[in-house]
Amino acid sequence: MDEMTGDEVIKKFLYLNRKAPYGSIYALESLEVVLIGAAFDQDVSLAFIDDGVYQLKKNQETKAIGMKNFSPTYRALEGYDVEKLYVDKASMDARGLTEEDLIVPVEILDEAQMVELMAQQDVILSF
Amino acid sequence: MKFGILVNEGPYQHQASDSAYNFTKAALEKGHEIFRVFFYHDGVNNGTRLTVPPQDDRNIVNRWTELAKQYNLDLVLCIAAAQRRGLLDENEAKRHNKDADNIAEGFRISGLGQLVEAGIQSDRLVVFGD
Numbered sequence: 204m205d206e207m208t209g210d211e212v213i214k215k216f217l218y219l220n221r222k223a224p225y226g227s228i229y230a231l232e233s234l235e236v237v238l239i240g241a242a243f244d245q246d247v248s249l250a251f252i253d254d255g256v257y258q259l260k261k262n263q264e265t266k267a268i269g270m271k272n273f274s275p276t277y278r279a280l281e282g283y284d285v286e287k288l289y290v291d292k293a294s295m296d297a298r299g300l301t302e303e304d305l306i307v308p309v310e311i312l313d314e315a316q317m318v319e320l321m322a323q324q325d326v327i328l329s330f
Numbered sequence: 331m332k333f334g335i336l337v338n339e340g341p342y343q344h345q346a347s348d349s350a351y352n353f354t355k356a357a358l359e360k361g362h363e364i365f366r367v368f369f370y371h372d373g374v375n376n377g378t379r380l381t382v383p384p385q386d387d388r389n390i391v392n393r394w395t396e397l398a399k400q401y402n403l404d405l406v407l408c409i410a411a412a413q414r415r416g417l418l419d420e421n422e423a424k425r426h427n428k429d430a431d432n433i434a435e436g437f438r439i440s441g442l443g444q445l446v447e448a449g450i451q452s453d454r455l456v457v458f459g460d
Contacts, residue, residue, distance in 0.1 A: 212450055229338075229460075232371055235410060239442040243450065326449040328336070329457050330371075 214325035215246045220255035221329065224274065225265060230258045231273055233330035238276075241283035249280075250320060251309075252291040256298060259290065259305040277307050291317055332363045334448030338459030340372035341390035342383065347376055350458035351393055358401050365452045366404040367394075368445045369437075371459070374412045377405065379434035391434050398436030405437045406444050 218237055222229040265272040288309045339346035369376050381391050398405050419439050423431040449455045
């Protein structure tokens with residue numbers, strides 16, 4: 204819930220990333236909100252579920268589709284104090300992915316833990 | 331209650347845009363406050379005054395404009411999303427040497443900070459998207 208520090212409100216923001224990185228613009232534009240939002244000093248988490256787990260896949264090569272590979276930006280999030288990254292275990296399993304396939308350290312959550320994470324939030328931005 | 335609204339899909343293409351409008355209108359009629367409606371992704375296309383829908387269909391853009399007029403709503407198009415998709419106000423058109431602007435009455439263009447602020451200031455942020 205809201206915490207008050209002086210007159211600043213700090214809320215828990217969860218960015219919920221559900222889509223593959225390049226089939227549509229949702230992943231890229233979600234990341235843009237995260238980067239801008241970092242300036243507001245809120246309590247930020249990112250969660251990746253369904254095809255969204257592909258956003259964190261190592262060794263993305265986008266030259267052939269003429270799009271910019273923005274996956275290195277996820278590694279830069281730490282510099283924005285965005286350090287809480289969660290991935291959904293069932294989504295990883297269904298796609299044959301393990302933590303070693305991902306470009307950043309994450310915490311893997313089962314369904315009940317993901318539900319709990321969402322229940323703790325003040326604001327969930329779903330992309 | 332104070333609501334923030336996020337619209338992530340374009341008009342006619344996706345029901346999210348209609349649902350966001352219906353929710354916003356219903357909330358206002360019930361006496362709730364809408365802190366801001368923020369349009370992102372293809373949602374920025376809700377703010378072009380150049381749409382010409384068939385006469386027997388709803389006019390989604392005009393509906394937003396009318397609602398904004400009636401309730402003094404803050405309708406904000408994300409500037410980065412708008413520029414990618416060719417949504418410009420007069421200033422932006424001038425700044426980028428474009429020969430026209432197309433933003434509809436009642437809308438304004440601003441940054442993503444306005445979305446985060448809506449999340450902070452509202453009791454609930456309701457997301458309409460795919």
